[in-house]
Amino acid sequence: MTESAASTNDTSDVLSIKTSWKNSLRLAYRDPYELLQHLGLANSHIQLAETTNFPLLVPREFVAKMVHGDPQDPLLRQVLPLVAENNRAPGFVADPNDEASFHHQAGLIQKYARRALIIVSGGCAINCRYCFRRHFPYEEAVGKARLDEAVQSLATSADISEVILSGGDPLLLDDNRLDELVQRIAELKHIVRLRIHTRLPVTIPQRLTDALQRTLSASRLKVVVVLHVNHPNELDAELAARLRNFHNAGVWLFNQSVLLRGVNDSVPTLAELCESLFDANIIPYYVHLLDKVSGSHHFAVSLRKARSLETQLRALLPGYLVPKFVHEVPHAEAKTPLHLL
Ligand SMILES: *Cc1c(COP(=O)(O)O)cnc(C)c1O
Numbered sequence: 001m002t003e004s005a006a007s008t009n010d011t012s013d014v015l016s017i018k019t020s021w022k023n024s025l026r027l028a029y030r031d032p033y034e035l036l037q038h039l040g041l042a043n044s045h046i047q048l049a050e051t052t053n054f055p056l057l058v059p060r061e062f063v064a065k066m067v068h069g070d071p072q073d074p075l076l077r078q079v080l081p082l083v084a085e086n087n088r089a090p091g092f093v094a095d096p097n098d099e100a101s102f103h104h105q106a107g108l109i110q111k112y113a114r115r116a117l118i119i120v121s122g123g124c125a126i127n128c129r130y131c132f133r134r135h136f137p138y139e140e141a142v143g144k145a146r147l148d149e150a151v152q153s154l155a156t157s158a159d160i161s162e163v164i165l166s167g168g169d170p171l172l173l174d175d176n177r178l179d180e181l182v183q184r185i186a187e188l189k190h191i192v193r194l195r196i197h198t199r200l201p202v203t204i205p206q207r208l209t210d211a212l213q214r215t216l217s218a219s220r221l222k223v224v225v226v227l228h229v230n231h232p233n234e235l236d237a238e239l240a241a242r243l244r245n246f247h248n249a250g251v252w253l254f255n256q257s258v259l260l261r262g263v264n265d266s267v268p269t270l271a272e273l274c275e276s277l278f279d280a281n282i283i284p285y286y287v288h289l290l291d292k293v294s295g296s297h298h299f300a301v302s303l304r305k306a307r308s309l310e311t312q313l314r315a316l317l318p319g320y321l322v323p324k325f326v327h328e329v330p331h332a333e334a335k336t337p338l339h340l341l
């Protein structure tokens with residue numbers, strides 16, 4: 001998954017590589033036994049699943065936020081391939097959002113009015129076990145030709161005013177190439193907003209480089225970065241400091257989470273998450289009900305419980321800190337609020 005990204009590393013400058021996010025990618029854990037050993041859990045009798053097409057992948061910066069010796073750690077749970085992944089449950093399928101049926105016209109996906117999504121990269125810096133992407137044969141690296149095609153097709157879509165860079169994780173793309181892409185999008189007069197959906201800063205905070213900040217703050221486009229944080233322990237001082245720079249540079253920061261059993265399915269955890277997000281200048285945007293992708297049944301939270309969590313959260317927090325609880329219903333016109341399900 002990250003091999004291609006890592007292999008593009010500029011090996012000419014050893015010092016910068018030592019501190020670069022790409023080096024973090026290369027050093028990421030790929031062996032679950034090695035990870036368990038590092039966490040002091042080698043003898044914990046955790047039963048692991050065999051994984052071939054969606055292996056363990058977790059950067060050391062994310063591992064550093066896990067609690068040593070805790071087999072129930074909420075961050076560990078998100079990345080460890082438990083044997084429970086082999087359980088088959090009714091309704092859990094390979095492609096829950098019917099992605100395969102959407103028109104991927106020239107590198108663009110348009111599901112909703114006035115917003116179009118570009119798949120900038122097929123890979124991620126972390127493999128989240130609940131991800132709907134886990135069975136998807138996405139291209140690992142999206143070539144320049146494909147991105148050119150996407151921009152060209154945007155140029156002829158006058159009804160689109162917002163472009164979403166997504167993936168996989170779009171921030172796997174080099175700063176140089178991202179800068180070029182953002183500039184080309186900004187040349188299109190009908191585009192007013194640029195959105196980036198990414199989990200990379202949460203897994204490797206160093207990805208929030210000065211160069212990226214310059215690209216985003218220099219653009220005439222309004223820029224929104226939507227992060228993916230599921231648990232308050234994922235936020236730390238390094239990430240908050242880098243986010244502050246982006247915030248001060250005029251970048252809007254939002255967050256989406258997935259509601260996950262054993263990770264964040266309690267009122268205290270969600271409330272702490274929302275408040276910690278705001279401390280880091282991030283507005284809680286969405287909490288998604290799990291996409292029913294096969295292998296993720298052990299993360300499922302019932303609709304009834306999800307509604308109850310939302311209600312309790314609303315009674316506890318200022319309105320602007322309560323995220324919208326939604327579910328992705330294939331072919332609906334927007335993300336669907338739980339009360340309409
Ligand atoms: C979720 C999603 C969007 C963005 O939806 P918002 O409700 O505006 O956040 C856009 N395109 C696709 C394909 C999506 O899945």
Ligand code: SF4
Binds near residue numbers: 123131132199
């Ligand atoms: S970062 Fe997002 S897209 Fe990537 S594996 Fe995790 S949930 Fe899936």
